[in-house]
Amino acid sequence: MPSPAHVAEGAIQVLALLQADPEFDAFRAASLEYSDDWQCFTGFPVVSEWQLEKDAAPLFEEGLRALALKASVHALTGDEQAAEITIAVPVDEMTHAMLAQSQLLHRITARHGIQIIHQTDQEHVDYMSTGYTADCYRIAWGEPPARYWLDHTEVxxxxxxxxxxxxxIGMGRSGREHSIQFEAVA
Structure with a gap:
């Protein structure tokens, strides 16, 4: 893996390019508007006292930083699997909302030659605050916010x-099934 300092340097550049893009504000607004579909039972709810209105904007920033770190690793290695660095579960959940804005994100990244890496079956959500991702993040932006960058053991x-x-309340497998019987609609 590339040195955390090199990854951090690249991630700072990626983040600056994304944020300076003329469509960034639209991308941000669309990602945050996705809130009506944020019905995951095991991603965002692991944040203590989760509140969509309070947490969405700061979590968007963390998701953006995570994607910038992954893009930097990819730019340095050319390896998609290496770029799937560990990400904390709530941050990963936010990246899904961001990636759902595929047209905007594709246009933004294409303009700047940035390759955003994310593939669900390749992702690693076993983030630890003593690991590689945390080291890269600290060099780039300081201490990762513990509210969102939760260690895997705590998640x-x-x-x-x-x-x-x-x-x-009758919901099995963390919302993947339930035994609730709804009234028949007349």
Whole structure:
């Protein structure tokens, strides 16, 4: 893997290019508007006292930084698998909302020759604050916000707690199934 300093340098440049693009504001607005579809039971809800209105904008910034780090690794290595560096679960969830704005994101990245890497079956959400991603992030922007950059062990603990709560209202497998019977529509 490239040195964290080289990744950080590239990520800072990628982030600046994205933010300076004439369509960036539209991309940001579209990503944040995606909120009506943010119904994941195990991504955002692991954030303590999650509140969409309060957390969406700062989490967008973290998702953007994560994509910039991944793009930088890819630019330095040319390796898509290497670029799938570990990302914290809530941050990864936000990148999904961002990637859903595919036309805008494609136009922005194409203008600047940036390759955004994300493939669900290749992603790594086992982020740890003592790992490579955290080292790269710290060099680029300082300490990752612990509210969103949760260690994998803490995410696992919180998901187990949430699963118990979901089970108590009839939702199994953390929202992947339920035993709720709805009234027949007349």
């Amino acid at each position: 696992t603990r919180r998901r187990e707690h949430l699963a118990g709560l979901y089970e108590s």
